[in-house]
Every structure is written in C-alpha cells, then in structure tokens.
Amino acid sequence: MPTVFTHAILAGAAAVALAERSARSRLVAAAVLVSTLPDADVIGFRFGVRYGDFLGHRGFFHSPCFALVLAFVCMLWLVRGPALFSRRWWGGWSLLAALGVSHGLLDALTDGGLGIALFAPFENSRYFLPWQPIPVAPIGVLAGLSPWGIEVLFWEAAHLWLPVCAVLFALALWRRALARRAAR
Ligand SMILES: [Zn+2]
Numbered sequence: 001m002p003t004v005f006t007h008a009i010l011a012g013a014a015a016v017a018l019a020e021r022s023a024r025s026r027l028v029a030a031a032v033l034v035s036t037l038p039d040a041d042v043i044g045f046r047f048g049v050r051y052g053d054f055l056g057h058r059g060f061f062h063s064p065c066f067a068l069v070l071a072f073v074c075m076l077w078l079v080r081g082p083a084l085f086s087r088r089w090w091g092g093w094s095l096l097a098a099l100g101v102s103h104g105l106l107d108a109l110t111d112g113g114l115g116i117a118l119f120a121p122f123e124n125s126r127y128f129l130p131w132q133p134i135p136v137a138p139i140g141v142l143a144g145l146s147p148w149g150i151e152v153l154f155w156e157a158a159h160l161w162l163p164v165c166a167v168l169f170a171l172a173l174w175r176r177a178l179a180r181r182a183a184r
Helices: 004-018 021-047 064-079 087-107 147-183
Strands: none
Touching: 004 021, 004 087, 004 147, 021 064, 021 087, 064 087
C-alpha cells in the first residue's frame, strides 16, 4: 500500500479543492475517513484472518463496492448538510465514492504484497494494475517508522503529494475564477 498518510493527504486535498463550500469541512473529514479506513483491515491479522482471505488485507474492504457503500453511510451520518438524495447530496456521494475507490486503485499501483480484490464481493481474486510505479510500504505503524517506511514516505511526498496537490490547487483557483466570473 502507499502509506496511510498518502491516502489521507490526497483525498483530503481533493475534497478541499472539489467539495461545495457549504458542506466542505464535513466532506473533507469524510474524505479522509473513506480513503484511510480500508487499511484498518490489517487488524484482521491479529484475529487469524489471512492476507488472501475475503476479509484479509486488500480484500473486500479495499474493493470499489465497499467504497460506494461507505460513501453512502458517510453521507447519511457524517456529512448530512445537503437535503437527502438531492443533486448536491449525490454530488457529495460521488466525490466520497471516487476518493474511496482511489484507495484500492492506488494500492493496485504498488509493486509488492498481494493484489487488490477489485471485484469483491462477487469475486475474490487479487489484481494489480498493469503499471506499478509506487514502492510498497511496510504494514504496521512501527514498520512505517523503519528506514524502509521513511524512504517510501519521502518517495510518496515527492512523486504523489507535491504534483497532485499542485494540480488540485490550480484546479481550485480555476473554479474560483469561474465562479467569480459567473457572479459578475
Ligand atoms: Zn490499502
């Protein structure tokens, strides 16, 4: 996986840049949640769940299907602002769903571990994307602070955080300029 910091930073920055102003703070919090929660599946190791199992690390909880449901739950209980099932509500859901799905896809771009159960719960095979440029991070908090973990963190900062945040910042400026022009 990329580190949990990378999932949180990229999703949080995307929500800051793309979310509607009225529900932005809650959407940013929900974005960080949907993008990081899948990695809580490592807890399963402590209870005897094996890596390749349905509920194992990178299994069902990393699937797009789970992300869609989690985004729905977040819109119901965490974001709440927009009227239920209104256009703005579905807009918030779409953003959270996309950011949740991004977790599995980013992990599928890494060069180690087992693949991602992208089609769970319908099919439990594990998949990588054809291109795997992201170095895999070690599993666990302590391992994340090892030289290997720190090295991966620096790689991600240079190759993911900076370019993605720069693009999102430019996008936010462009959207603000468009909104200003429309208000004139
Ligand atoms: Zn993951």
